[in-house]
Amino acid sequence: MLTQFKSGDRAACARIISKIENDSSDAAELFSAVYADVGKAHRIGITGPPGAGKSTIVEKLAIRFRKEGKTVAIIAVDPTSPFSGGAILGDRIRMSSLFCDPDVFIRSMATRGSLGGLATKTKEVCDLLDAFGKDVILIETIGVGQAELDVAQTAQTTLIVLVPESGDGIQAMKAGLMEIGDIFVVNKSDRDGADRMMGEIEMMLEMRPENKDWHARVIKTVAIEDIGINTLCRYIQEHHAFLEEHDLLTMHREENIRSTIVALVESRYSQALWNETGIQELLQSLIAEVLSGRKSPTFASQEIWEHWLNHHQQHS
């Protein structure tokens, strides 16, 4: 599978991604074998409220980058419903024009319960696609929650896509979007209120603390009609040049590596602890004690911790 991956085989790449997503036992080894090739792709996060047209922006950007001869990967991060376990890919279908291009790799990722892990998994998939040789990786997230912001921030350049009726600026600010955007896109700007929205964003940006000399760009687009996409593309490239110039790409990679290692260690720890002999039974009996009011969760957690430490020492 590795040889195929290294020779640019898309199916092999897709299979390794699935292994990463499913925490397959050989994922780590496969991943390690390609890790030295990571570090060339430009990772662009696209976030914003549902219905803002993020998928269309992503599609148009992908087409634009392809015209410049760049290879592209698209990762669409969908929250999975806790019940059905499946992601809804309605507007992915619109991307079909890109499906036939062998130099565009499209992948949907679902959250599958553990949300904390999503940003980590997305990073790993980005790393893999980076090693696979993609020049540009577009990461689209759905929703405006913190988890989505975390995913968006695994990117080097973050686009916030809004629409004229995204509500007053304060609502956008609340969602923490204003703080993380490098480029703000007012999409569907042929609708009423686009200029007001632009003005509000610019006002907010003035209140934002200086971000290492990068002045966030604000741009109007009508993505579906391809209006503004060329300029948006130029802004993205300007931001990349800025990051390079200020050595921020390396810093960004270091931060990514740090949080990846930390997450891996903690997930390992968590597994070891909850699989320890007797821990589940202890947890169950402690829940009953807390429920009856005889113990607080804090003291219950102390007991588990002590059990783990003792058990661990006996076996070492």
Next chain:
Amino acid sequence: MLTQFKSGDRAACARIISKIENDSSDAAELFSAVYADVGKAHRIGITGPPGAGKSTIVEKLAIRFRKEGKTVAIIAVDPTSPFSGGAILGDRIRMSSLFCDPDVFIRSMATRGSLGGLATKTKEVCDLLDAFGKDVILIETIGVGQAELDVAQTAQTTLIVLVPESGDGIQAMKAGLMEIGDIFVVNKSDRDGADRMMGEIEMMLEMRPENKDWHARVIKTVAIEDIGINTLCRYIQEHHAFLEEHDLLTMHREENIRSTIVALVESRYSQALWNETGIQELLQSLIAEVLSGRKSPTFASQEIWEHWLNHHQQHS
């Protein structure tokens, strides 16, 4: 402080909440001392996209519950911007009519970085307000991300507030909202499209797997004019009665206790691990090795894990 808390002193309650929020060293002890009184309040989560009018719904519900002689607590969970560290409380101001009522306790909670912890912290604050004797706890979240859904799900009854223009149902479904709602509110229903929205929600609900015999209610409101609030209140009480009847309140409490204990244990070992002697230096040198392509994050995490195990054994 405990004596004051138990005698119903709001300032004492607020101080203990702050201690919980700030992981103050005596928080656990204070919390344990009141934990036996937890388990009586009805916890109602209110979620939905920004601008749907959640704060107004919360305000009107609070007024309604007060008229029935119930004491009320309101927790507004705001995402904190990662830069400014402060929450924007714009529309909290609208609640001022409730600020003077000594039997309404209003509290804003910010996420302060660690998002995984927010649902846990919210639960703890709910427990405290429950022990404080509040009959009804309204938990309002902002945004429609997974973290917000997690917070909403710490409630026993979950309201999803939408507006006619919330976009096609598929967008709402994507955000996972359709799966967790016990009651759906189409607010601002004097606007165009309210009936279409109602129809879409009902259609989606038909596709939803049966949820232990509870048929989710769908209701139109114009909260600002108090239209539909009485019926909404009745639905909420019907849901509570349903939970009681099917012994689901106890199940819900058990689940809450379980996840609280798990989170406490994990936060504890995370602290112990990263404060271990030599770990930070090891992490730093491993980051450099990964950056240069000599090692993968997976193998780096294994080294940290082994260092921790060895170190731990030597000291035991």
